[in-house]
Amino acid sequence: MQKISAPWEIERKLVIKAEEETNPRFGHKPYERPFQEYIKFGIINLDKPAGPSSHEVTAWVKRILSLKRAGHGGTLEA
Amino acid sequence: MTGILPTALEEATKGVQALLLTGKEYVCIMRLHSQVSEDRVKAVLGEFHGTIYQRPPIRASVKRRLRTRKIYYSNLLETNGRNVLFKVGCEAGTYIRKLCYDFGEALGCGAHMQELRRTRAGPFVEDEGLVTLHDVSYMFAQWQESGDESLLRKFIYPMEKSFELLPKIYIRDSAVDSLCHGANLAAPGVLSLDTKMRPNDAVAVFTQKGEVVALSKALATSEEILKMDHGLVAKTRRVLMPRGVYPRMWRGGL
Numbered sequence: 001m002q003k004i005s006a007p008w009e010i011e012r013k014l015v016i017k018a019e020e021e022t023n024p025r026f027g028h029k030p031y032e033r034p035f036q037e038y039i040k041f042g043i044i045n046l047d048k049p050a051g052p053s054s055h056e057v058t059a060w061v062k063r064i065l066s067l068k069r070a071g072h073g074g075t076l077e078a
Numbered sequence: 079m080t081g082i083l084p085t086a087l088e089e090a091t092k093g094v095q096a097l098l099l100t101g102k103e104y105v106c107i108m109r110l111h112s113q114v115s116e117d118r119v120k121a122v123l124g125e126f127h128g129t130i131y132q133r134p135p136i137r138a139s140v141k142r143r144l145r146t147r148k149i150y151y152s153n154l155l156e157t158n159g160r161n162v163l164f165k166v167g168c169e170a171g172t173y174i175r176k177l178c179y180d181f182g183e184a185l186g187c188g189a190h191m192q193e194l195r196r197t198r199a200g201p202f203v204e205d206e207g208l209v210t211l212h213d214v215s216y217m218f219a220q221w222q223e224s225g226d227e228s229l230l231r232k233f234i235y236p237m238e239k240s241f242e243l244l245p246k247i248y249i250r251d252s253a254v255d256s257l258c259h260g261a262n263l264a265a266p267g268v269l270s271l272d273t274k275m276r277p278n279d280a281v282a283v284f285t286q287k288g289e290v291v292a293l294s295k296a297l298a299t300s301e302e303i304l305k306m307d308h309g310l311v312a313k314t315r316r317v318l319m320p321r322g323v324y325p326r327m328w329r330g331g332l
Contacts, residue, residue, distance in 0.1 A: 002128050006150035006167045007100040007200065007243045012272040017304055020269055022286035023251050026324045029287045030236030035227045040088040042234035045202045047210045048083040061085050064215045073084035073097030073240065074170050075139060076196055
């Protein structure tokens with residue numbers, strides 16, 4: 001079988017097509033977002049414990065942080 | 079089953095789709111149904127890479143029809159009697175429980191999955207900012223008491239982290255809001271882009287400040303886009319930035 005590279009094994013390089021400055025009046029660098037916004041656009045690298053389902057764990061995070069919405073990146077089931 | 083479960087908050091929920099595109103890695107203990115030599119286990123595990131066919135197991139959350147999944151690598155780490163510890167890098171949606179069963183068939187002895195831990199989900203790995211539920215509740219309580227937001231900022235990543243492994247296109251400020259309204263990306267809006275992009279690849283469109291705007295589908299290769307002075311370069315699949323963050327520079331139909 002042919003070897004397929006994992007997404008984390010692929011090396012890419014950024015190439016420039018045109019240059020332009022960004023206006024500091026609009027938007028924020030992700031790490032410099034105001035706190036409320038930072039949380040709203042945030043994601044946690046969570047270590048799922050054994051036992052509860054992915055959905056239950058996500059619901060707990062939602063409750064702990066008193067959020068309106070939370071979702072996970074791919075159910076952890078075998 | 080334990081391990082990496084990236085959990086998106088509020089608006090970031092829209093972006094978890096990106097994590098289904100950039101692979102998973104697991105460490106698994108498989109139990110063989112009879113003793114097999116380590117060399118043979120090693121050889122069979124090593125054979126499982128490339129595109130495999132897999133029918134989801136009986137207890138599965140998806141429709142049980144035969145589908146293909148990509149296996150990037152599967153390596154033996156250790157054996158102990160009939161227990162086999164191995165590592166596998168694979169496409170999202172690969173059932174490891176089924177993979178163990180198939181290893182058992184290939185070995186001729188039969189096997190089942192004993193224990194599983196996910197060690198990677200796309201860009202999220204174990205030795206970088208991994209937190210437990212206890213950590214989350216502790217740090218939230220600390221923040222409530224002290225009002226020090228740096229605690230929460232430390233363990234919560236910006237949603238842009240989810241897009242780290244996808245090829246990226248950086249665009250002009252003037253192109254941002256049109257994408258937020260669902261428009262496709264045209265060549266003049268592009269400032270820079272990653273190499274190795276091919277048509278139909280999933281790509282992430284970013285502002286120059288590094289904010290993710292949309293998840294799109296490339297319509298040309300990196301080399302082609304670099305030379306284009308007009309025409310569409312990426313079709314918008316999922317808008318991630320709210321409208322109105324950047325000014326509206328385009329003329330609407332009204």
